[in-house]
């Protein structure tokens with residue numbers, strides 16, 4: 001099996017539309033990833049097993065997305081030494097504030113690096129994962145440098161409104 005550097009886990013297939021930007025951003029940086037749909041509530045044993053095996057499978061960063069009572073990222077973080085980035089999925093009932101608080105408010109000793117609610121957060125999770133991996137991968141780090149430069153140039157080019 002090919003080693004994929006990023007493991008993306010989402011709580012439900014209903015989260016997929018919110019996650020497309022995350023996958024696209026990793027594609028743009030040329031970073032390989034695996035996507036799994038598993039739930040800390042519905043399939044707890046499978047989530048723990050996946051997390052426990054992540055290091056030996058060659059994973060470097062885990063990205064976890066869940067909505068509502070979003071315990072997925074925290075449960076993944078409980079069973080791996082790898083960094084876990086949590087994406088709070090936007091919800092129709094509480095706007096994603098439920099997802100945000102249940103992802104970010106981890107107890108001491110089990111951090112989850114939580115990004116913004118929804119699609120912006122999903123894209124930022126991919127960028128943050130690449131920044132982490134860029135510490136030991138100078139080519140990837142250079143791609144981040146180029147990306148930020150291009151982004152800044154675009155903002156400056158569009159900066160004059162009238």
Ligand SMILES: Nc1c(C(=O)O)ncn1[C@@H]1O[C@H](COP(=O)(O)O)[C@@H](O)[C@H]1O
Nearest residue numbers: 011012014039040041066067070071072
């Ligand atoms: N928050 C969690 C977890 C978990 O934290 O393990 N598992 C599923 N979910 C979330 O439930 C929402 C509704 O899921 P369904 O659409 O399958 O009912 C999704 O946003 C999912 O991430």
